[in-house]
Every structure is written in C-alpha cells, then in structure tokens.
Amino acid sequence: MTQQPLALINARLVNPASGTETRGGLLIMDGVIADLGGAVTKDALPAGARVIDCAGDIVAPGLIDMRAFVGEPGAEHRETMASASAAAAAGGVTTMVAMPDTHPAVDDPAVVDFIKRRARDTARVRVLPSAAITKGLRGKEIAEIGLLLESGAVAFTDGLRSIRNAQVMRRAMTYARDFDALIMHFAQDEDLAGSGVMNAGERATRLGLGGIPVEAETIALDRDLRLVNMIKGRYHASLVSAAPSLEILKRAKDAGLKVTCATSINHLTLNENDIGAYRSFFKLSPPLRHEDDRLAMVEALASGLIDVIVSDHNPQDVETKRLPFGEAEFGAIGLETMLSAGLRLVHAGQVSMARLLHALSTRPAEILGLPQGRLQKGAPADVIRFDPEEPYVLDPALLHSRSRNTPFDGAKMEGRVKLTVVAGEVVWG
Amino acid sequence: MADTNSPNPFPHRHLLGIEALSAPDILHLLDMADEAVALSRQVEKKRSILRGRTQINLFFENSTRTQASFEIAGKRLGADVMNMSVATSSVKKGETLIDTAVTLNAMRPDIIIVRHQESGAVDLLSRKVDCSVVNAGDGSHEHPTQALLDALTIRRNKGRIEGLTVAICGDVAHSRVARSNMVLLAKLGARVRVVAPSTLLPAGIDRMGVEVHRNMRDGLRDADIVMMLRLQLERMSGAFVPSLREYARFYGLDEEKLAWAKPDALVMHPGPMNRGVEIDTAVADGPRSLITEQVEMGVAVRMAVLEALAQNLPNL
Numbered sequence: 001m002t003q004q005p006l007a008l009i010n011a012r013l014v015n016p017a018s019g020t021e022t023r024g025g026l027l028i029m030d031g032v033i034a035d036l037g038g039a040v041t042k043d044a045l046p047a048g049a050r051v052i053d054c055a056g057d058i059v060a061p062g063l064i065d066m067r068a069f070v071g072e073p074g075a076e077h078r079e080t081m082a083s084a085s086a087a088a089a090a091g092g093v094t095t096m097v098a099m100p101d102t103h104p105a106v107d108d109p110a111v112v113d114f115i116k117r118r119a120r121d122t123a124r125v126r127v128l129p130s131a132a133i134t135k136g137l138r139g140k141e142i143a144e145i146g147l148l149l150e151s152g153a154v155a156f157t158d159g160l161r162s163i164r165n166a167q168v169m170r171r172a173m174t175y176a177r178d179f180d181a182l183i184m185h186f187a188q189d190e191d192l193a194g195s196g197v198m199n200a201g202e203r204a205t206r207l208g209l210g211g212i213p214v215e216a217e218t219i220a221l222d223r224d225l226r227l228v229n230m231i232k233g234r235y236h237a238s239l240v241s242a243a244p245s246l247e248i249l250k251r252a253k254d255a256g257l258k259v260t261c262a263t264s265i266n267h268l269t270l271n272e273n274d275i276g277a278y279r280s281f282f283k284l285s286p287p288l289r290h291e292d293d294r295l296a297m298v299e300a301l302a303s304g305l306i307d308v309i310v311s312d313h314n315p316q317d318v319e320t321k322r323l324p325f326g327e328a329e330f331g332a333i334g335l336e337t338m339l340s341a342g343l344r345l346v347h348a349g350q351v352s353m354a355r356l357l358h359a360l361s362t363r364p365a366e367i368l369g370l371p372q373g374r375l376q377k378g379a380p381a382d383v384i385r386f387d388p389e390e391p392y393v394l395d396p397a398l399l400h401s402r403s404r405n406t407p408f409d410g411a412k413m414e415g416r417v418k419l420t421v422v423a424g425e426v427v428w429g
Numbered sequence: 430m431a432d433t434n435s436p437n438p439f440p441h442r443h444l445l446g447i448e449a450l451s452a453p454d455i456l457h458l459l460d461m462a463d464e465a466v467a468l469s470r471q472v473e474k475k476r477s478i479l480r481g482r483t484q485i486n487l488f489f490e491n492s493t494r495t496q497a498s499f500e501i502a503g504k505r506l507g508a509d510v511m512n513m514s515v516a517t518s519s520v521k522k523g524e525t526l527i528d529t530a531v532t533l534n535a536m537r538p539d540i541i542i543v544r545h546q547e548s549g550a551v552d553l554l555s556r557k558v559d560c561s562v563v564n565a566g567d568g569s570h571e572h573p574t575q576a577l578l579d580a581l582t583i584r585r586n587k588g589r590i591e592g593l594t595v596a597i598c599g600d601v602a603h604s605r606v607a608r609s610n611m612v613l614l615a616k617l618g619a620r621v622r623v624v625a626p627s628t629l630l631p632a633g634i635d636r637m638g639v640e641v642h643r644n645m646r647d648g649l650r651d652a653d654i655v656m657m658l659r660l661q662l663e664r665m666s667g668a669f670v671p672s673l674r675e676y677a678r679f680y681g682l683d684e685e686k687l688a689w690a691k692p693d694a695l696v697m698h699p700g701p702m703n704r705g706v707e708i709d710t711a712v713a714d715g716p717r718s719l720i721t722e723q724v725e726m727g728v729a730v731r732m733a734v735l736e737a738l739a740q741n742l743p744n745l
Binding site: 200201202203204205206207208209210211213277278319322323324325326327 | 448525526527545548549550553567569570571605608631632633634636637
C-alpha cells in the first residue's frame with residue numbers, strides 16, 4: 001500500500017544536524033523525506049499530494065525522548081502506551097525510549113517483545129524499549145544483555161535506580177562493551193541520597209525536609225566515568241542536575257571517552273524555589289537544584305557539553321502525588337510540554353533554536369544509532385510543525401497523559417506543536 | 430462587639446508556623462496568653478468563648494503532653510474537644526491524608542489541631558478543610574505553639590526577649606522546635622545561637638541568621654537562656670553521634686557546662702527529657718530550670734491561639 005504524498009510548504013525548515021535554516025517545503029513519500037528545500041513549492045508537487053501550507057511556521061525533525069516512563073505493563077492506571085504516545089504526539093515527540101521500570105521490569109526478552117507489540121498495536125509514535133542493566137532492576141546480577149539486544153532493546157538502564165555496587169557496574173559495562181551496547185545510567189549514590197526528598201541546603205532546612213546533596217550525583221558519576229575510562233564502553237549519563245557534574249563530564253569527554261549525557265527539561269527551566277510550600281509536583285529525582293545549577297545546565301546545553309534534553313516523563317496519580325511532600329512519589333510528566341518549555345530558553349536568548357532542536361532530535365538519534373532526527377532526503381519522515389511564538393496557558397485538563405502531575409500547571413508558554421508526522425502519517429494536528 | 434474600625438489584631442485563619450506571623454501578631458498572642466495564665470490559676474477556669482465549637486485533636490504521631498495541653502486549653506474555653514489518635518502504625522493504607530481531611534471536614538469541626546510526622550503535612554491538610562487548623566508539629570518543619578510557649582516563659586522570667594542571647598542546643602537538624610524558636614526569637618530581636626555537633630546541624634544553617642557553634646563552651650558563653658533539645662534516641666548509636674555517653678559528655682547540660690553561661694541564665698527543655706543524656710537531673714530539677722513552668726505556659730499559649738483563631742471563625 002502506498003502512502004498519499006504529503007507536502008509541507010511555505011515553512012521555515014530548521015535542520016539541527018547542520019544548524020541551517022531555509023525557507024521552503026518538505027515532500028514526504030512512502031514514509032520518507034523525498035525532497036526538501038526552496039524547490040518544494042505548491043506548483044512542483046506530484047499528483048494527488050496532500051498539501052499543508054505552514055504559513056511560515058518551523059518544520060523540524062520530530063523529537064526523540066531518551067527517558068520516558070510509560071506505566072505499561074503494570075501501572076496502566078497511570079499511563080498506557082496509547083495515552084503516553086498521544087501525549088508524545090501532541091508534544092511533537094515522534095520517538096520515545098521507554099524505561100524498563102515496569103511490572104514486570106523489562107529484564108526479559110519476552111517483555112521487550114510485549115512492549116514492541118503493544119506499541120505497534122496502540123501507540124501513535126515510535127516506542128523503543130530500553131532494558132534493565134540488572135535483573136529486576138535490583139542492582140545485583142547482570143541482565144541478559146545479548147538476548148535483550150537481539151529482541152530489540154535499544155539501550156540498557158536501571159531507569160530510576162542507580163547501581164550501588166561498583167563491581168556490578170564494572171561487570172555490566174565490561175559485558176555490554178562486547179555487544180557495543182549503550183549503558184544509560186542514572187548516577188546517584190543511594191546512601192548519600194538516603195531519605196532525602198529535595199536538594200540539600202537552606203531551602204530544605206527551612207522546609208524541614210531531608211536533603212539530597214549534589215555530591216550524591218557527582219560521586220556516583222565520577223565513579224562511573226572512572227570505570228568507563230578503565231573499560232572504554234559506551235556510557236550515557238541519563239540525567240544530570242548539578243553544576244559540578246559538568247566538570248566531571250567535560251574531563252571524560254576531553255579524554256576521548258565515549259560518554260554522552262542528558263539533563264531534563266525540568267532541570268533546565270525550574271529550580272528548588274519552585275517547590276514553594278511543599279508542592280509535590282516539583283518533587284523530582286534527581287531533585288530540582290539551586291538556580292546556579294540550572295544556569296550551568298543551560299550554559300552546558302548551549303555549548304554542547306550536555307548532549308540531550310529528556311522529558312523524564314513520569315506519570316503519577318493522585319494517590320502517589322497528593323500526599324505530604326516527603327511521602328509523595330518522585331516524578332513529573334513532560335512529553336507534551338517539553339518543546340514549549342524548551343522554547344523558553346530560545347526566547348530568553350540563552351540557546352539557539354537549532355541547538356535546542358539538536359539536543360531534542362539529532363543528537364539522541366546519533367547516540368541511539370537511529371536514522372530519524374534529521375531533515376534530509378531518504379530519512380524517515382518523522383517531522384513536526386510548530387509556531388515558536390504561539391502563546392498559551394497550560395491547562396492540565398487538556399493534556400493527553402492519563403496522569404496530571406505537570407510542574408507547568410497554569411504556566412504561560414510560548415510555542416506550540418501544530419502538526420506531528422511519524423513515518424509520513426499525521427498523528428497530531 | 431468588636432470595634433469594626435480597628436484592624437484585626439490577628440489576621441490569620443490558621444496557625445501553621447511562626448514563619449507567617451509578624452512580630453505584632455506574636456506579641457498579641459503573648460499578651461492574650463498572659464491573661465490565660467491568670468485565668469488558669471483561678472478556681473473557676475472556664476470561659477465560654479468556644480461554646481458550641483467543635484475542636485478535633487488529630488495526632489498522627491503520639492504525644493501525650495501536647496495533646497493533653499490542647500485538650501485542656503479547648504475545654505477551658507468551652508469547646509467540645511474530641512481526640513483522634515492515629516498512631517503511625519495504624520494509619521490505614523489507602524486512606525490518604527487528604528481523604529482524612531475531607532472526611533473530618535464533613536463533620537463540620539471549627540478547629541482542627543494536627544500533628545503529623547511529615548513536614549508540610551499540616552499545610553496540605555489546611556488547604557482541604559473549611560475550618561481553622563493549628564499545627565501541633567509537622568515533621569522537622571515547625572511547632573509554633575512550642576515556640577510561643579517558650580517565648581512566653583522567657584518573657585515572664587526575663588521581662589523581655591529583645592536583646593537576650595538564647596542558645597539552642599542539641600539535635601537542631603531534626604528539630605521542629607528549633608526551627609520555630611529560631612524564627613520566633615529572631616523576629617522578636619533576640620540573639621540566637623545554635624550549638625550542636627556538625628552531624629546534627631542542617632545544611633545551610635549558617636545562612637539562617639543564627640550564630641553557629643560546635644562546642645558548648647563557646648555556645649553558652651554569656652547566654653541568658655539555655656534551651657536544650659530532645660535527642661531522638663533512634664538517631665543515636667552511630668548514626669549521627671557515636672554513643673549516648675559521648676554525647677552526654679560533650680553536649681549534655683550539667684552544672685559544669687551551665688556555669689559557662691551567665692550567672693542568671695535559665696534552662697529550658699521542650700520535653701520529654703532524656704535525663705542523663707541531653708540534660709542532667711541536677712540541672713533539670715534545679716533552681717534555674719523553667720521546664721515545669723513551660724508546661725503551664727503551654728496551656729495558656731494554646732488558649733490564646735484558640736481564642737485568636739476563634740475570633741476569625743464565621744459566626745453564622
């Protein structure tokens with residue numbers, strides 16, 4: 001069955017791979033980008049093509065989110081493939097990497113297979129399963145990395161959990177290297193983090209809340225990168241939050257190690273003061289840090305030291321969030337608001353549009369070895385159209401996620417996705 | 430009939446913490462509490478300000494003395510007082526704090542007194558009910574009536590608070606009493622010190638407007654008031670300090686250490702005490718101890734708080 005050709009004309013084509021921007025159109029045929037540029041106009045299209053006039057809006061590669069918690073299987077009351085992918089489509093995310101923190105955990109090829117089939121049958125966007133580094137995410141025994149890779153896992157991570165035992169981490173990295181598998185690790189020393197629930201410091205002390213010091217992140221990250229130096233495998237820091245982590249990452253990158261890193265949209269746009277009077281929707285892991293840390297994250301994003309922005313989408317419901325701060329779960333949803341929130345940095349003049357989109361599409365594609373995430377002939381037609389200026393106030397009731405735990409409740413946003421295309425099919429707009 | 434032209438002397442619906450109070454708010458409560466002390470020393474202690482009102486004491490953490498103090502305060506003002514002890518262990522899984530709040534609210538109480546083990550829990554509950562809420566201690570956050578009763582005790586013994594040097598000693602990191610006292614005493618112009626081993630000092634304490642000391646000799650020098658904190662025994666034996674005897678040796682208040690403070694320095698403790706750990710019996714029961722008086726002032730301050738809040742309750 002052939003697809004009706006789709007032409008997006010009169011657009012600002014932003015190609016984050018090259019950092020270039022051109023006026024013109026984009027022609028999609030059979031799920032791939034058939035042509036693009038100034039020559040793609042209304043008058044030069046194949047017969048029967050559906051034409052969308054973008055009226056000067058940006059057309060860019062669809063976003064690739066390397067860290068999304070879906071909830072299926074096991075927590076379908078919070079989120080399903082269908083609801084998560086609806087949120088993703090509305091937010092311009094065309095590929096999401098699903099975290100293995102499900103019930104059962106993704107530590108068995110059968111679960112990878114289940115996720116792929118559920119995604120195929122119910123999801124609007126591409127869902128790529130990640131698999132556990134250790135069995136049951138328990139941090140003790142290495143999962144079946146080879147078999148999981150064969151069944152379709154794109155990377156290995158213990159999701160929300162950090163591997164406490166350095167020997168286990170060393171063995172996992174060593175074994176994964178033989179398969180050239182990507183280890184994506186959330187580096188946090190669980191003993192130092194202890195029972196902390198927010199960034200350690202004056203704010204936590206005033207609120208009487210237990211603190212998680214920056215060193216919980218830097219010590220674990222430093223340990224990991226020393227192991228990478230010893231083993232020379234591929235390592236991606238899933239989510240860093242603290243300014244001193246950037247020095248550690250820079251040192252590893254300068255030494256030529258195969259190291260990449262991400263921060264979350266929340267850590268780029270919010271800080272610990274947003275917690276205010278115990279607002280549990282701002283209880284995140286790692287915790288929102290000091291404003292100085294946030295500014296350092298933004299700067300490192302602009303310079304390219306931070307490779308990737310993730311949504312860290314983590315749906316939680318009333319039963320796990322409408323609790324006293326200390327008892328509430330960590331996490332916020334983010335698939336649908338990631339681009340709008342990220343555009344704040346562009347509007348503030350802190351990050352260029354091309355760099356923002358690079359960290360949201362091309363760079364994750366490079367790290368994961370995916371063909372999408374680029375505007376070029378022959379690439380998969382995963383593209384979005386958005387007006388970077390369109391103002392709106394975020395109404396959580398209108399979000400597509402099954403959970404409502406957004407830290408941007410009532411926030412003024414500027415820039416919104418109007419059209420999302422996956423493999424040539426319109427999935428939003 | 431109140432003079433409608435004069436501003437409300439206590440413009441608050443709830444008492445959730447000292448942080449939200451101004452110095453005049455605090456002084457107003459202390460003045461009312463002085464009257465309550467006088468009333469409580471009469472044979473006829475009963476007033477009718479809260480007649481017809483329902484007060485619920487909702488304690489998620491056990492506390493015999495604070496609960497009793499609030500109960501007596503409410504009854505002296507004529508309220509119908511109901512005690513609900515929800516010990517942590519018996520909190521039914523499935524009923525969240527908000528569900529509990531909504532359920533109690535439907536019974537139309539006028540004032541709920543809440544103690545909870547989590548910081549911020551009382552604030553959360555207050556957003557879900559129509560009545561007034563008093564924080565009787567939330568996690569490591571605040572314990573406002575304790576700070577008020579401490580201030581009342583100090584003022585009645587020293588005649589003032591402004592300009593006094595108050596040393597708060599012990600487990601500052603986990604103490605809501607310390608937080609509320611630091612805030613209140615600073616608002617009233619006292620010079621506040623905290624004295625503790627560094628493992629019992631919270632992060633950022635040096636930026637909170639208090640002098641920080643790590644040994645009792647420096648911390649108690651020229652102090653007018655020595656306020657000891659209770660050490661939670663589960664925090665001992667290696668987790669924060671090596672042992673009880675080591676803690677008692679360096680941070681327990683005995684007559685020798687008390688001699689480092691001013692000759693007329695007075696000693697306080699919020700209770701219950703670990704005798705021989707943070708405070709020596711000779712000091713706790715000695716002539717400079719205000720500890721029993723603190724308990725009496727507790728009832729008076731809680732009467733003042735209930736009365737102040739009742740004046741803002743709807744009357745229809």
